[in-house]
Amino acid sequence: MDNQMQVENYKIQKPEVWAGNIGDQEIIDRIKDSEFSRKQIEEGKDYCYFLDKKYYTSNNENSEYVCMAYTLNEPGNLERASVSDVVVEENEVYQIHRISVLRDGVLIDKIPDTRIKVLDSENQSSGGVLSSNKKINITIKDLRLYDVLVLEDSRIKEFTDRDFLRKEFSKYVWVSPDNYWAYGHFKFTFINAREQTIAYKKTFFRNEKGEVLEPEIKFLKQGQCFVIEEPNYINTVDSGREIFPYVDFATESSWKDLSNYIAPLYEEVSNKASLQDFAPNLIEKLEAIADQGEKIQLAIEYVQNHIYYIFDADEMNGHKPQEPSVTYENKQGDCKAKSLLLKVILEYIGVEASVVLVNFNTDYYIKYYLPSLLSFNHAVVKIKYKGEEYFVDATTRDEFGLIENRGFMYFIHYLETKKDQELQVRKPHKFPYYCVDEKVDFNVKGNIGKLNLVTTYKGNRANAMRRYFKSTHKREIIDSWNSFLFYGFNYSNDRNGTDIRNVFKDAEIDVVSDDKKLNEMKIQYTATVDNPYYVDPQNNRFLMYFDRNVIKASARDFMHKDLPFWHSFDSEKYEVNLYTDQKIDTGEKYTVQESTIKNPYFEYSSRKKVTKNGASVYIESNPLVNIEIPQKDFEQFRTDHHTVADSNFGLGIDIIEPGLMNSLKFSFKKRFK
Structure with a gap:
């Protein structure tokens, strides 16, 4: 084997006494195909014949032992097995007990084909991150597709005086495995060798109907073990909507x-x-x-x-x-x-x-x-x-x-x-200020639109916006605003593919003021827009401004069964004024539509003011944040956000085209609407 010299970060040796000892023949005997294994392999998945994991804790060390055998039937898995990294902490030793493959029924020792390098795992020191961690790089030569790889190793973390808290208290969380893998035999053992009693709590385990069971707390005295053992095991958790079952182990305390x-x-x-x-x-x-x-x-x-x-x-x-x-x-x-x-x-x-x-x-x-x-x-x-x-x-x-x-x-x-x-x-929090306070003025004369947008940011938003303006080139900032407005004015639906810089001409953006005591930053964006009207396929003209940031897609799309929705939206205030020298439909539904929402977790209002040549909308959103919304309240919360999305997040006005025929067409449309 290359790099034969033993170093302090890793060793090649037999397992510790608490981990037990398993012989080659027992390994071979445990790697047996079955109807369960064949089904997984036929589905194109890799398969783990067995996984034995043990966690050992004493007042002097925390250690983990793993022995496992799994297939290398997928090229990606073969690549990951051939070159891998193990990161160890200060005073932690990585022990390699066995690296073998079962090939054509023969167990082959691959330690002679293994190259080990010890590298510093400190790639952020310039940012003030100090770490004595080491990265152990393991390269195994001549692994082949359809081999069964057998790995047996341990991580031994002995405590120093600096680890006084770890000496006194134990904390470990076992989380059920990734549901990609199927296991012929799965076993986890927690061994308490400490003088103190360790409590353990099983959480988010489910019954046969998939319902979450009540957590249960039990205790381990010194010398006692906790074991989970499952034959032919696949984790059935719906990972997109459910929390993986876990067991929390901690020294008994309050x-x-x-x-x-x-x-x-x-x-x-x-x-x-x-x-x-x-x-x-x-x-x-x-x-x-x-x-x-x-x-x-x-x-x-x-x-x-x-x-x-x-x-x-x-x-x-x-x-x-x-x-x-x-x-x-x-x-x-x-x-x-x-x-x-x-x-x-x-x-x-x-x-x-x-x-x-x-x-x-x-x-x-x-x-x-x-x-x-x-x-x-x-x-x-x-x-x-x-x-x-x-x-x-x-x-x-x-x-x-x-x-x-x-x-x-x-x-x-x-x-x-x-x-x-x-x-x-x-406690939940209500902002005493508006995180975003924005006023949009769009005035159209003839076929030219003058756009003026003034936004005041406060709190987290002001801090973030300062950093953004400080670190970003001004041309890039303007392009970002142009892109947002391209969708806000609905131009993406009648001139998609157009260079956005040719839509918003002479665009400028500047910081108007920055009050470091109020933590308030005000910016102004201006631009000229040729052909400012959105034109539909029937050649009807509209002025539209809908700010999709107001729509909270994360609330509307949230589907998790176990996690409550975390409410962290900003308070917002918008005023949008769209004016034209053309006559508009002052009774059009979406022009006059208003909304008032009084949800326990947010209040929302959209108010309109309509004249013969334009309209304004005034939007305010005041959320109750830093709170998890209970499931019993969430569907109404979602429904209310759907209401916001139903054209209550902006303004649209319809142009009545000049001419007798257009006036008659408009009157006819209104009569039979």
Whole structure:
């Protein structure tokens, strides 16, 4: 074998005692075709003859063992098997026990044909991501289509002093396998070798009718195992509409106990030195500001922009934060360090603040998970100010505004790093401002249309739009607006294929104003449009403006059975004015149609004003966000969004062509409509 020298990141050896030992003949005996296997292979799928997976946890290590045999009947699977990567953490060792193929009834050892390289797995260090992970690249020569590949390996993660939290607490989530694969024999074993009792919770398992069963919680003492074993197994989950069944394992504890464990760690480091001692220059700047809101803004933006964010993967699995004085002096820190520094600064100016633990990726599942500090992967700051609660991510950049105008952070569950805390649930949120406030004026004289569009963005939208204008070439920005308007005016249906730059002539876009306290950015787009009317196949002319951003397709198309719909739409306000020097049909249905929706989760109104030469529409949408919409309420929510989509998201006016015959045709149409 190439690269024979053993290195610390991987070893070739027999399995650990807890994993057991399986001989070659037993492997061969277990790779037997059956009616079940033949059916899968005939359907063109790869097939796994057996999968034995074991997870072992003690107070000294977390380890996983896998032994499996699967077909290489598909070229894509053969390629993936021939070259693969395994990423190991610091102090984690990848153990290879067996790499073999069963070919023509003979078990062939492929370790001599295996080349192993150890590479650094650090491709983002320039962005402040630090990791001691290693990538083990495994190349197996001479794998052939229709081989059966046998892999047996383990990952052994021994704890260091830095892993004090992993020593004390265990957390593991087993998720049922991908439903592409069929298994002749599937087995998963969880082995508790810890001194502490481990609880486990089975969630989203289903009965024979496909109905979700109530979660059940049981316990494993030291030396006990949990086993799932299935013969001829295919996961029947409808992956597009159902959540995969999973089992959550965690050291038996309560949220209150966990908060009492974590609180002293934050308390200890935050009290080691006062802000006056290590940040006199910052204090001078703060005390030069009279307004408390402006002081808060300075504190937030100082930590966000002047303290460099270092994501240290090896430190994130512990919860002991860096001292604020060190963070300030070094001008860098991870999310815990930056959050704690911001908390200390806010408390100095008399603002109540605390560090809270969150997990944006698995926020939905935290309410189902067993209590565990290892369920969180990020820290942010909770601020109480003038009777309101705000949450600030100290690791972000390019965010602005007084605290009430800053962008809103979406998540529901969090744990404060204080004593005697339970898992907390945030209230739903209503924006005190419009995230988008837009006015469209389109005036047509003769065959020329003058377009003026003014949009004010606030909160998250203002932050995003600043970044967009900062990083994008102006020509590209104008093209983006042109493309949006091409569809908004319905030109895509009567001049599709036309160069959009030739439709919207002399297009310009500029930032009119940018208020960093209000966090409000206003832009203006102007253009001239030749042939401004949309013309249908019968040569009828219309002025139309329908903003499809107002239609929430994700709400109308949502079909998941288990996940509730996550409501995170922005508040929006639009005024659209379409005017012409032609006579219009002032009674046309879609010109005068209005709507009022009062759903528990959003209020929506569309109001019209019609004159003989034009019309205006005033649209307002005020959602209740940061909330999961229960299934019992969702169909009405969907229906109300269908109502919005039924021509209540814009304006259209019909032109009455001049001339006696056209007037008669129009009168006849109105009479018999």
